[in-house]
Amino acid sequence: MRAEAVPRVLRILRGYAFTIAGIAIGVGGLVTLGAMSERIVRFIEGGDRFVLGQISVAGRGMGMGAGFTAGGLLPAATVRAIAAVPGVTGVQPQVMLPLNPSTSQFLTLTQELVLGLDLAVLMPNRHYRALPVRAGRFLRAGDRRVAVLGASLAAARGLRAGSRLTLEGASYEVVGVLERMLTAPDRFVFVPIEDAREQWVAKDQLLQTVLASGAAALTAADLNTGAAVGWAEGEDPDAVARRIRERVPGLNVQLPSELSRLLRSSTAFFSALLVGIGALALLIGGLSLANTMAAAVFERIRDFGVKRALGATDLQLAREVLAESLAVTLAGGLGGVALALVLGGAIDGWAARAGQELFDFSPRLLAGALVFSVLLGAAAAGYATRRVVALSPAEAIRRGA
Amino acid sequence: MLRATGLAKSYRAPSGAPIRVLDGVDLAVRAGELAAVTGASGSGKSTLLNLLGLLEDADGGELWFGDERVSALGRAGKSRARGRWVGFVFQAFLLVPSLTALENVLLAARYAGRPAAEARRRALALLEELGVGDRRDHYPAQLSGGEQQRVAWCRAVLNEAPLLLADEPTGNLDDANGAVILDGLRRRAHAGAAVVVVSHHPEVAAGWGAVYRLREGRLEAA
Ligand SMILES: Nc1ncnc2c1ncn2[C@@H]1O[C@H](COP(=O)(O)OP(=O)(O)OP(=O)(O)O)[C@@H](O)[C@H]1O
Ligand SMILES: [Mg+2]
Numbered sequence: 001m002r003a004e005a006v007p008r009v010l011r012i013l014r015g016y017a018f019t020i021a022g023i024a025i026g027v028g029g030l031v032t033l034g035a036m037s038e039r040i041v042r043f044i045e046g047g048d049r050f051v052l053g054q055i056s057v058a059g060r061g062m063g064m065g066a067g068f069t070a071g072g073l074l075p076a077a078t079v080r081a082i083a084a085v086p087g088v089t090g091v092q093p094q095v096m097l098p099l100n101p102s103t104s105q106f107l108t109l110t111q112e113l114v115l116g117l118d119l120a121v122l123m124p125n126r127h128y129r130a131l132p133v134r135a136g137r138f139l140r141a142g143d144r145r146v147a148v149l150g151a152s153l154a155a156a157r158g159l160r161a162g163s164r165l166t167l168e169g170a171s172y173e174v175v176g177v178l179e180r181m182l183t184a185p186d187r188f189v190f191v192p193i194e195d196a197r198e199q200w201v202a203k204d205q206l207l208q209t210v211l212a213s214g215a216a217a218l219t220a221a222d223l224n225t226g227a228a229v230g231w232a233e234g235e236d237p238d239a240v241a242r243r244i245r246e247r248v249p250g251l252n253v254q255l256p257s258e259l260s261r262l263l264r265s266s267t268a269f270f271s272a273l274l275v276g277i278g279a280l281a282l283l284i285g286g287l288s289l290a291n292t293m294a295a296a297v298f299e300r301i302r303d304f305g306v307k308r309a310l311g312a313t314d315l316q317l318a319r320e321v322l323a324e325s326l327a328v329t330l331a332g333g334l335g336g337v338a339l340a341l342v343l344g345g346a347i348d349g350w351a352a353r354a355g356q357e358l359f360d361f362s363p364r365l366l367a368g369a370l371v372f373s374v375l376l377g378a379a380a381a382g383y384a385t386r387r388v389v390a391l392s393p394a395e396a397i398r399r400g401a
Numbered sequence: 402m403l404r405a406t407g408l409a410k411s412y413r414a415p416s417g418a419p420i421r422v423l424d425g426v427d428l429a430v431r432a433g434e435l436a437a438v439t440g441a442s443g444s445g446k447s448t449l450l451n452l453l454g455l456l457e458d459a460d461g462g463e464l465w466f467g468d469e470r471v472s473a474l475g476r477a478g479k480s481r482a483r484g485r486w487v488g489f490v491f492q493a494f495l496l497v498p499s500l501t502a503l504e505n506v507l508l509a510a511r512y513a514g515r516p517a518a519e520a521r522r523r524a525l526a527l528l529e530e531l532g533v534g535d536r537r538d539h540y541p542a543q544l545s546g547g548e549q550q551r552v553a554w555c556r557a558v559l560n561e562a563p564l565l566l567a568d569e570p571t572g573n574l575d576d577a578n579g580a581v582i583l584d585g586l587r588r589r590a591h592a593g594a595a596v597v598v599v600s601h602h603p604e605v606a607a608g609w610g611a612v613y614r615l616r617e618g619r620l621e622a623a
Contacts, residue, residue, distance in 0.1 A: 302495070305456075306496075307497070308483070309483060310483070310484065310509050310556070311480060311483040311484020312480065312512040313480040314477065315477075392456060392457045393455075393457070397456075
């Protein structure tokens with residue numbers, strides 16, 4: 001009996017070849033759409049992980065500088081003061097400048113920015129010890145006059161690793177382009193902080209005057225607009241951020257959780273979009289699957305009549321249908337997953353030439369799609385069976401003739 | 402063994418008007434008896450057999466298997482009664498197309514809960530006896546009409562049910578094979594079953610029971 005089971009299942013499946021193909025197409029569509037939304041989820045989570053990985057601080061208005069970005073200056077002494085706060089493990093000074101002076105002076109998520117990083121300090125972000133590079137490399141300590149570009153900015157300007165870029169009259173070599181993150185860094189130009197400071201001074205007449213007079217005792221190391229701050233293992237980042245706020249005056253300190261909330265509201269559209277895509281995929285794939293499965297049962301209406309005439313009870317028939325629908329939806333589901341992997345792989349292979357990746361076939365998606373199809377298939381088959389056995393055997397036989 | 406009183410059945414014509422097919426049929430067939438039903442095409446023979454086999458509910462009347470009033474049973478009870486009491490030969494054979502000849506025959510045992518190994522031995526012997534033993538692994542589509550009819554016959558008698566209802570079981574057979582089945586009907590009666598056969602060969606019942614004619618919704622002795 002056991003030895004006969006495998007060929008028996010294979011034969012049942014052959015009888016349902018058309019149904020299995022139909023289910024495979026439905027599940028394939030569901031998985032490809034699902035994989036696209038998984039990709040978007042990964043993007044959004046990536047941005048979220050970034051802001052949750054560090055405490056961002058900015059200098060508060062000292063009336064210095066041109067008032068762009070958050071406006072303030074974060075002198076070297078303040079950076080040292082932050083580093084001395086208990087729970088802080090690393091402070092990376094940064095200079096953030098608008099790339100295009102004609103755009104708004106306020107920091108927005110769509111603004112193109114130059115971000116100068118102090119490469120002598122490790123990136124303190126817990127989740128990103130380096131930003132994900134798609135082509136070329138990221139900045140290294142000792143670099144000068146080189147730039148790494150965010151994906152959108154690079155695409156918009158047609159720049160690649162190896163291209164050259166002029167910033168404030170100086171020529172930079174593009175050494176790398178980042179992966180798309182669907183967040184602010186997509187529009188950033190990353191440069192060594194020394195280069196960013198030069199750009200800042202070049203942009204800012206007032207700063208030039210102050211530096212020349214020596215009145216404010218400013219040195220180059222004082223020219224920071226903000227810093228990324230890391231915290232020690234086991235510390236609560238929000239608590240560390242509050243501690244910095246209390247102990248170091250003249251700072252804007254962002255709580256990671258607050259920034260995360262801010263970011264989430266800015267990615268709300270994408271979240272809604274992917275919920276929509278997912279719902280649509282479930283609906284279309286699910287309807288197609290349920291319809292195919294129910295049709296397969298209705299197609300056998302005469303056989304149900306015959307089996308009931310031979311004494312089959314509703315329970316016996318339900319068990320048969322359940323076993324068959326399980327085998328059929330599992331086969332169709334696996335076929336659909338394979339179809340989606342092949343299709344998505346082919347499209348991604350093509351998209352990779354443009355540096356894109358459209359699908360994320362995560363294990364949870366594939367497992368979810370299979371479980372969903374099996375459950376829905378069983379439900380649809382069960383529903384159709386109920387309809388069929390509600391008829392008298394004679395009526396079922398007549399209708400199936 | 403089988404007792405029907407006042408069985409009535411109406412269908413609706415496509416126009417919506419009722420067609421009274423059976424209008425108070427009384428029939429009693431004792432164990433060991435073979436009743437033959439004849440009648441013009443469309444007179445309601447298959448309808449009567451469907452009612453007797455619990456394949457359809459009558460609009461009125463009562464049906465008894467032994468001392469069990471099966472017409473009063475619920476859905477599940479009727480299913481079980483079909484499996485336990487009835488062997489049915491359909492006019493249109495009605496083999497399940499996705500199953501082989503042998504598997505079709507074994508279906509009867511599966512739902513009646515008979516032991517599989519014993520059923521298999523008996524099924525093979527029956528197929529052999531009817532001359533379709535070498536066709537046991539064929540699917541219905543690979544069988545001739547007469548071969549399908551013989552397989553359907555094997556399925557109906559596999560369980561040796563106390564009630565055998567056969568709707569023109571020789572309709573597609575040559576004389577020799579037809580004779581085998583007519584002989585089979587008598588043997589079932591001899592073994593103690595109550596047999597009702599719709600046939601254009603009412604002489605099958607000679608010496609075994611009554612011959613009836615169905616006309617205008619009623620059974621009359623022929
Ligand atoms: N589901 C139905 N709906 C409407 N009318 C029906 C239905 N089933 C049967 N009839 C009608 O009932 C009558 C009896 O049909 P039945 O099949 O019982 O005849 P029969 O005596 O077996 O005929 P035959 O010898 O041709 O097999 C026919 O006139 C048929 O048109
Ligand atoms: Mg008929």
